[in-house]
Amino acid sequence: xxxxxxxxxxxxxxxxxxxxxxxxxxxxxxxxxxxxxxxxxxxxxxxxxxxxxxxxxxxxxxxxxxxxxxxxxxxxxxxxxxxxxxxxxxxxxxxxxxxxxxxxxxxxxxxxxxxxxxxxxxxxxxxxxxxxxxxxxxxxxxxxxxxxxxxxxxxxxxxxxxxxxxxxxxxxxxxxxxxxxxxxxxxxxxxxxxxxxxxxxxxxxxxxxxxxxxxxxxxxxxxxxxxxxxxxxxxxxxxxxxxxxxxxxxxxxxxxxxxxxxxxxxxxxxxxxxxxxxxxxxxxxxxxxxxxxxxxxxxxxxxxxxxxxxxxxxxxxxxxxxxxxxxxxxxxxxxxxxxxxxxxxxxxxxxxxxxxxxxxxxxxxxxxxxxxxxxxxxxxxxxxxxxxxxxxxxxxxxxxxxxxxxxxxxxxxxxxxxxxxxxxxxxxxxxxxxxxxxxxxxxxxxxxxxxxxxxxxxxxxxxxxxxxxxxxxxxxxxxxxxxxxxxxxxxxxxxxxxxxxxxxxxxxxxxxxxxxxxxxxxxxxxxxxxxxxxxxxxxxxxxxxxxxxxxxxxxxxxxxxxxxxxxxxxxxxxxxxxxxxxxxxxxxxxxxxxxxxxxxxxxxxxxxxxxxxxxxxxxxxxxxxxxxxxxxxxxxxxxxxxxxxxxxxxxxxxxxxxxxxxxxxxxxxxxxxxxxxxxxxxxxxxxxxxxxxxxxxxxxxxxxxxxxxxxxxxxxxxxxxxxxxxxxxxxxxxxxxxxxxxxxxxxxxxxxxxxxxxxxxxxxxxxxxxxxxxxxxxxxxxxxxxxxxxxxxxxxxxxxxxxxxxxxxxxxxxxxxxxxxxxxxxxxxxxxxxxxxxxxxxxxxxxxxxxxxxxxxxxxxxxxxxxxxxxxxxxxxxxxxxxxxxxxxxxxxxxxxxxxxxxxxxxxxxxxxxxxxxxxxxxxxxxxxxxxxxxxxx
Numbered sequence: 001x002x003x004x005x006x007x008x009x010x011x012x013x014x015x016x017x018x019x020x021x022x023x024x025x026x027x028x029x030x031x032x033x034x035x036x037x038x039x040x041x042x043x044x045x046x047x048x049x050x051x052x053x054x055x056x057x058x059x060x061x062x063x064x065x066x067x068x069x070x071x072x073x074x075x076x077x078x079x080x081x082x083x084x085x086x087x088x089x090x091x092x093x094x095x096x097x098x099x100x101x102x103x104x105x106x107x108x109x110x111x112x113x114x115x116x117x118x119x120x121x122x123x124x125x126x127x128x129x130x131x132x133x134x135x136x137x138x139x140x141x142x143x144x145x146x147x148x149x150x151x152x153x154x155x156x157x158x159x160x161x162x163x164x165x166x167x168x169x170x171x172x173x174x175x176x177x178x179x180x181x182x183x184x185x186x187x188x189x190x191x192x193x194x195x196x197x198x199x200x201x202x203x204x205x206x207x208x209x210x211x212x213x214x215x216x217x218x219x220x221x222x223x224x225x226x227x228x229x230x231x232x233x234x235x236x237x238x239x240x241x242x243x244x245x246x247x248x249x250x251x252x253x254x255x256x257x258x259x260x261x262x263x264x265x266x267x268x269x270x271x272x273x274x275x276x277x278x279x280x281x282x283x284x285x286x287x288x289x290x291x292x293x294x295x296x297x298x299x300x301x302x303x304x305x306x307x308x309x310x311x312x313x314x315x316x317x318x319x320x321x322x323x324x325x326x327x328x329x330x331x332x333x334x335x336x337x338x339x340x341x342x343x344x345x346x347x348x349x350x351x352x353x354x355x356x357x358x359x360x361x362x363x364x365x366x367x368x369x370x371x372x373x374x375x376x377x378x379x380x381x382x383x384x385x386x387x388x389x390x391x392x393x394x395x396x397x398x399x400x401x402x403x404x405x406x407x408x409x410x411x412x413x414x415x416x417x418x419x420x421x422x423x424x425x426x427x428x429x430x431x432x433x434x435x436x437x438x439x440x441x442x443x444x445x446x447x448x449x450x451x452x453x454x455x456x457x458x459x460x461x462x463x464x465x466x467x468x469x470x471x472x473x474x475x476x477x478x479x480x481x482x483x484x485x486x487x488x489x490x491x492x493x494x495x496x497x498x499x500x501x502x503x504x505x506x507x508x509x510x511x512x513x514x515x516x517x518x519x520x521x522x523x524x525x526x527x528x529x530x531x532x533x534x535x536x537x538x539x540x541x542x543x544x545x546x547x548x549x550x551x552x553x554x555x556x557x558x559x560x561x562x563x564x565x566x567x568x569x570x571x572x573x574x575x576x577x578x579x580x581x582x583x584x585x586x587x588x589x590x591x592x593x594x595x596x597x598x599x600x601x602x603x604x605x606x607x608x609x610x611x612x613x614x615x616x617x618x619x620x621x622x623x624x625x626x627x628x629x630x631x632x633x634x635x636x637x638x639x640x641x642x643x644x645x646x647x648x649x650x651x652x653x654x655x656x657x658x659x660x661x662x663x664x665x666x667x668x669x670x671x672x673x674x675x676x677x678x679x680x681x682x683x684x685x686x687x688x689x690x691x692x693x694x695x696x697x698x699x700x701x702x703x704x705x706x707x708x709x710x711x712x713x714x715x716x717x718x719x720x721x722x723x724x725x726x727x728x729x730x731x732x733x734x735x736x737x738x739x740x741x742x743x744x745x746x747x748x749x750x751x752x753x754x755x756x757x758x759x760x761x762x763x764x765x766x767x768x769x770x771x772x773x774x775x776x777x778x779x780x781x782x783x784x785x786x787x788x789x790x791x792x793x794x795x796x797x798x799x800x801x802x803x804x805x806x807x808x809x810x811x812x813x814x815x816x817x818x819x820x821x822x823x824x825x826x827x828x829x830x831x832x833x834x835x836x837x838x839x840x841x842x843x844x845x846x847x848x849x850x851x852x853x854x855x856x857x858x859x860x861x862x863x864x865x866x867x868x869x870x871x872x873x874x875x876x877x878x879x880x881x882x883x884x885x886x887x888x889x890x891x892x893x894x895x896x897x898x899x900x901x902x903x904x905x906x907x908x909x910x911x912x913x914x915x916x917x918x919x920x921x922x923x924x925x926x927x928x929x930x931x932x933x934x935x936x937x938x
Contacts, residue, residue, distance in 0.1 A: 054099045057082065061103050064110050064166075076165045083172060084200065097176045104170075104177045111170055114163045167192030172201050175208050186212040190229055198233075199240030206237050210249060213237075214256035231257050238266050247274045248876050251282070255290065261297050264304065272305050274876075280314070280807070281875045284645040284685040288611055291644070292318060299323070303330070309913045312340050316347050316808055319569055319609055324349060335856040335921055338362060339912035342919040346803060346847075348495055348532040348812050358859075364497035368848075369461035371919070372423050372796075374861065375850045375893045381794040384427045385420050387413050390787050395767055411447045412781050414439065415839055416788030418454035422846065423793055425459045431469060440473070440481060446834040449517060452476075452484025453837055456491025460843065466492040467502055474506070483521035486510055487837060490525025494843045495812070503529035508541050520558050521837075527562025531844050532812040534570050539563065546578045549585045556582055557595040560602030561819060565844070568811045569608040579603040580620055583628060591626040594829045597635075597669060600628060601822050604635035608811050614640035627667030634670040638677030639818075643802075643809045645685035653677045654695060657707050672710035672825045675699060679714035680818070684802055684809060689718050693727070700734070709741045713821045716749030720817060720845070721798035722898040723759045732765050736772070743773075744782050744827050751786030752817075755842075756849065757897070758795035766790065778832050785839065792846070799845040800898050805871065805915040816844030851902050853892040856912065856921045863891045864909050864922055871901035 046054065056078075063075040079096075086094040100107075171188035185208050189198065199206055213234050220227050234257045241250035254260045260279075267275050276298045283291045295314050302311040308331045315323035328340050328351055341362040344351065354360050361367065376382045413429070417439070421427035429439035430451070440451040452473050459466035470492070473485040486507055493503040503526065510522035523542060530538050545551060546559040560582065563575045579602055583591065590596075607614035614636050621632040634656065641649040657674040678695060682688035693715075700711045712734050719727050731753065734746035747769060754762040766787050773779035792799070801813035819841040823830040830838055855862040869887030884901050896902060902916035909922035 050095060053082070053095055057096060057099050058103075061100070061107065064107070069162075072162045072166075076162060076169065079169055080165065083169065084202075093176055097173060100173055101176050104173050107166075107170060107173065111163065111166050114166070116161075116163060161193075164192045164194055168194050168196075168201075171209075172205055175205060183212040183216055185209055186216055186233075189233065197240065198237055199244075203240075203244055203246070206240055207246075207249060210234070210237055210241075210253045214253065217257055227257070231259055231262075234259075235262060235266075238263060242266055242268075242271045242275070245878065247271055248278050251275060251278055255286075255294075260290075260293055261300070264297060264300050267301050267304075269305060272301050272307075276301050276310070277875055281873075284688070287646075299327075303327070306331075307914065308336055308340060309343060309915070312343055313804055313807060313914075316343075316349065325351065335923070336912055338856075338859075339921045342921075343804065343913070346918050347808060347810060350497070350533060364499075365461070365495055366498070368496060369423065369425075369463075371852055372461065372848050372850075373425075375848060375852060376424060376794070376796060378893050379796065379895065381796065382424060382426070384424065384432070385791070385794060386428065387416055390416055390420055390791050391770070391784070392763075392767060393770075407444045407447060408777055408781050409784075410439075410442050411450060411836060412784035412788075414443065414447070414451045414454050415785055415836070418457035419788040420791045420794060422457045422797055423460040423462075423848070425462050425465060427458045430455050431458050440484075445480060446517075446836070448478060448480035449484040449487075449521070450837045450840075452481045453487040453491065453521070453840055455485070456488030457840065457843060459488075459492050460494065460846070461492065461496050463492055463496060463498050463502065479515050479518055483515070483517040484837075486518060487521040487525045487840065490521075490527070490529040491840060491843050493529035494531070495847070497533070504538065504541075511541055511545060516552070516555065519555055523555070523558050523562045527558075527565035528840075528844055531565040531815055532568055534567050534572070538566050539572070539575060542566075543574065543578050546582055549582070553586065553590050553593050553595045553599070556586075557598035557602070561598045561605075562602070564602035564605030565812070565815050565819075568605045568815050569610060571606055571610055571613045576603060576606055576617055580617070583624060583626075583632070588626045591628040592667070594826055596628045597631055597673075597822055597825065598819075600632035600635045601819065603632060604639040605815055605818070607636055607640045608814060609640065609642055609644075609809070611640050611644070611646075627669065630667070630670045631673060634673045634677060638673070638680050641681045642814060643684035644681060645688040646681055647688075649681050650678050650688070650692070650695075653681065654699075657699060657703065660704065663704075663706070668704065668706045669825065671704065672706045673822070675703075675707055675710035675714050676717060676818075676821055676825075679718040680814075683718045684806065692718060693730075697730075705739060705741075708737075708739065709745055710825060712742065712746040712749040713824050716752035717817055717821060719753050721753070721755045721757060721800040721849075723754045723757050723762055725761070727753055728759075728762055728765065735769055740776065740779060741827060743779055744832070745824055747779065747782040747786050748824060748827075751789030752799065754786075754790040756789075756792035756795060756798040756846075758791055762790055763787070778828070781832070782827075789842075793848070796848055796850065796895060797846050798849045798898060799842055799847075801845060802898075803847070804917055805901060806898075807915075810845075810847075813845035813847070816841050816846075819844075849896050849898070851892055851894050851896055851916055851918065851920065853909070853911075853916075853920050853922050856923045861893070862909075862922055863893075865889060865891055865905040866894060866902045866916060867905045868894055868896065868900055868902045871899055 060075045060079050063071045083096045086096045167188040171185050171192060174184035174188060189209060198209060213230050217227055217230050234253055237253060238250045250263065254263050279294045279298045283294050286294060295318050299311050299314040308327065312327040315327045328344065331337050337359065341359045345363050345365045350363055354363060417427050417429045425431055433439060440448055443451045455470050459469055470485050470488045473481050476482050489503055489506050507522040507525045510518050513519040513522065523545065526538060526542065542559050542563050546556055546563065560579045567575050579599060583599060607617065618633055618636055621629050621636065637649065638653060653674040657671050661668045678692050682692040696711045696714055699707050712731055715727055715731060728750065731746045731750045735743050735750065737743045750762060750766065766783055770780065770783045773783060799817065801810045801817060802808065803810060820838065823838040851866065853862050853864045854860065867884060867887040867889050869884035872883055872885050874881045874883055884903060889905050896917060904911060907925055908928045910925050912921040912923065
């Protein structure tokens with residue numbers, strides 16, 4: 001027959017039916033006939049080798065049918081050898097499995113008909129030793145494992161009964177017989193009772209078995225049946241998966257079996273990095289308590305392999321003081337301990353009782369100011385910047401002479417000057433101004449407060465010089481200036497601890513002051529200075545003010561907020577009880593005041609990142625009928641799930657935000673906070689962040705006015721100091737909104753997104769907005785603030801709460817961002833009124849984005865060559881992929897963007913930290929020196 005005719009489709013050569021639509025039964029019969037014909041055609045086309053293999057397999061099946069039991073063992077041994085030594089491509093089934101498939105049902109019946117037998121006798125084992133050895137060599141070229149493993153197999157399998165070995169073979173055959181739901185691969189594996197390694201049947205078999213184990217485990221759990229045999233079998237698959245670059249499969253299997261902690265003994269020096277990387281990156285997609293269990297297990301693996309910095313990072317994520325102390329004390333190398341101290345200092349976590357002076361200095365961040373200024377001089381940005389350097393008014397399209405309020409302009413100048421020159425301590429308006437010529441006196445009333453407080457930002461972290469500069473204003477005749485000086489004292493201590501405790505000594509005297517402004521400034525100053533310290537003496541000073549029902553809600557709420565800063569994430573019962581009782585003791589009219597939201601925020605901050613511990617407090621808040629109860633519940637829920645990416649929590653917050661309420665009858669503040677909550681829960685996890693942007697887009701289109709005003713704030717939070725162009729363009733669009741409140745929040749959010757980046761495109765957008773809003777004093781004021789934020793620290797300081805390669809969230813930084821955004825939920829009531837000083841909450845989130853390398857011998861600056869590029873996600877990738885892309889080579893110190901990552905450019909130095917960020921100690925690589933010497937001798 002010619003080829004063309006042979007390959008012609010059956011439908012074309014068949015005679016047309018008289019009936020245009022033949023009955024379904026006839027068509028079914030036709031299909032069966034067609035399938036038989038194709039099978040026959042396949043068998044006709046078998047080559048000589050395949051035909052011989054098929055014949056041999058059929059002969060072995062025939063032997064299993066016979067009554068002579070002595071033929072069974074050799075037949076089964078031959079079947080096993082043929083299956084294991086077969087090879088196949090990635091896309092085809094191995095030939096023996098393909099040829100045995102039609103016999104599968106018959107083999108099942110034969111297996112069921114055999115009586116149960118004990119394992120083979122010792123004499124039979126000796127007789128078969130030679131056969132087993134031959135098989136072990138043959139199967140070494142099979143579907144997985146190495147020769148040594150096969151030898152072990154040969155020794156163990158001779159002890160298996162005939163029926164057990166038959167069950168193992170059926171287990172492999174069941175892979176090709178897809179009868180869904182029966183899980184026969186697992187069924188026969190369990191009934192076989194074989195001690196041999198399942199990996200000897202190949203990778204595909206192990207994966208198939210793992211999938212069925214997971215399904216069976218879920219089913220048994222529902223029925224409350226024992227799962228011990230499944231766990232035992234699963235643990236036998238783990239070593240094979242780990243040794244064959246399938247670490248993710250091993251982790252997934254133990255997750256299904258709810259036994260992830262059992263992976264620790266199986267992980268060795270070759271696999272621990274890939275296993276831990278996968279486990280830590282999977283945390284965002286797990287539900288409690290699996291997420292915490294994964295972190296604990298990964299930490300155990302790191303500890304086992306003496307990876308101190310990685311273990312400490314995970315202990316900090318778990319917020320477990322005992323683990324943090326244990327990991328900090330673990331290394332015997334004093335240089336490694338210094339590196340761990342730098343990581344703790346960045347997270348603002350203290351180790352009580354540390355007596356070593358060097359380590360105490362590092363933990364207290366004492367030299368942060370010195371290091372930052374040195375970093376600034378390396379980048380040549382130490383010179384103070386004037387307001388005009390930032391505004392670049394000559395580039396603005398002046399539409400007409402702006403009739404601006406000069407006092408408001410001067411106030412904006414105060415903040416811009418403070419943010420731009422933050423940390424350098426040499427700005428011309430305040431620090432370097434001549435006696436009596438200070439910028440303070442160009443402001444009015446409350447403007448003087450913010451101007452005096454701006455000293456704290458200019459002299460940020462520099463406690464020695466800062467206190468003497470501020471001191472001259474601490475005894476001013478005007479209460480506004482005096483209050484500003486108190487707040488400045490708190491600001492310069494943000495993130496820095498001193499032995500003298502100057503902040504507490506200076507500010508505690510005014511906590512009971514009759515002057516409201518001075519009292520508030522002192523309370524907030526203490527809160528900012530000791531944020532995250534969890535110090536009991538601070539609690540003793542602030543708690544009486546909170547519990548005093550005679551003080552105004554403003555003072556009580558600021559005391560609650562300050563306590564929230566100090567005890568962030570601690571679940572402190574005394575503070576929680578104090579805030580809850582303060583809410584309950586006040587009448588509903590008082591709680592309706594705008595200050596109430598900060599009372600609730602102070603409570604919420606206690607539970608930042610504490611999902612389980614917050615439940616009791618939420619139940620208490622449900623008993624409060626005032627609108628503040630609902631606000632409190634929203635804030636506590638969103639804070640406790642901060643940066644977890646919890647989808648259910650995001651859905652709840654979205655549902656709350658989309659309810660249609662009548663603002664005249666009930667408060668809708670909780671809706672605005674729900675929108676910010678979506679960003680707080682989603683941030684830090686890339687997929688969740690991307691998805692939330694779409695939600696915000698919908699809320700902006702269909703949401704109520706209060707919701708629309710909160711959307712820009714949420715966008716600012718989710719991308720702080722990370723100027724993603726799509727987000728900037730969205731905010732730019734919103735900044736021209738008809739609702740001026742939306743526009744004001746959008747302009748501020750643009751500043752937060754670009755904070756400390758010097759982003760040229762954003763600076764241009766803001767100059768255009770300055771022209772557009774020249775006649776709108778509130779919007780114009782906010783444009784100036786945003787311009788100051790974009791050039792924060794002259795482009796060296798960011799406000800993003802994530803650090804250490806975006807793996808750790810700073811609770812103190814989240815405090816600063818959240819407090820500022822909550823103030824912006826009523827921008828006209830706070831920031832644009834008399835409480836513009838609330839912009840200084842951002843100070844807690846401010847931190848230099850630098851990489852400074854230090855010598856492990858001297859502790860001094862050690863310039864080293866590093867590559868800086870965009871961070872690349874390498875989870876689950878084969879081999880050793882590059883962790884950065886589009887890199888440039890620099891010499892340290894260098895500035896790092898939010899999404900950038902650094903790695904050593906040469907092997908001259910070995911870093912003590914797994915992440916090149918902040919302060920990193922370097923050890924000289926002695927092997928590198930030897931290579932250099934060899935090169936010079938050539």
